Every structure is written in C-alpha cells, then in structure tokens.
Amino acid sequence: MRKIVFAVLFAFMTSTCAFAASDAQKPAPEKKLTRQQMKMKKCNGDAREKKLKGEERKKFMKSCLSGKS
Numbered sequence: 001m002r003k004i005v006f007a008v009l010f011a012f013m014t015s016t017c018a019f020a021a022s023d024a025q026k027p028a029p030e031k032k033l034t035r036q037q038m039k040m041k042k043c044n045g046d047a048r049e050k051k052l053k054g055e056e057r058k059k060f061m062k063s064c065l066s067g068k069s
Contacts, residue, residue: 039065 033041043064047057 043061046064047060050060052060
C-alpha cells in the first residue's frame with residue numbers, strides 16, 4: 001500500500017514540476033504604457049540628454065510633465 005501511495009505522490013510531484021518548468025520558459029507579455037507613462041519616459045530621456053541633475057532636473061521634469069516645455 002505504501003508503494004502505491006508513494007508512486008502516486010511521485011507521479012503528481014513530477015508532473016507539477018514539469019508544468020512549472022514550462023511556465024517559466026514563456027516570455028512575459030509586454031505591458032502597454034499609459035499616456036502618463038509614455039510622457040514620463042520621454043521627459044526622462046530629454047532630461048538625460050541634457051544631463052540635468054538635482055534641482056534643475058526637478059524643475060525640468062515638473063515643467064515637462066505639465067506640458068509647459
């Protein structure tokens with residue numbers, strides 16, 4: 001009886017591991033960016049191009065995100 005129970009448990013565990021391994025190989029679906037996220041990405045890129053740091057960057061990002069620049 002123990003051998004049967006062990007065999008069933010072993011079969012269940014190996015099949016579960018096989019499913020987990022196949023799920024791990026699937027690429028993650030790409031997320032669409034919202035309008036605000038696209039704006040943030042553009043403003044970050046512009047600030048990086050201009051090599052802004054600290055307070056200058058904060059001011060630039062604020063004006064960029066509000067649409068003033």
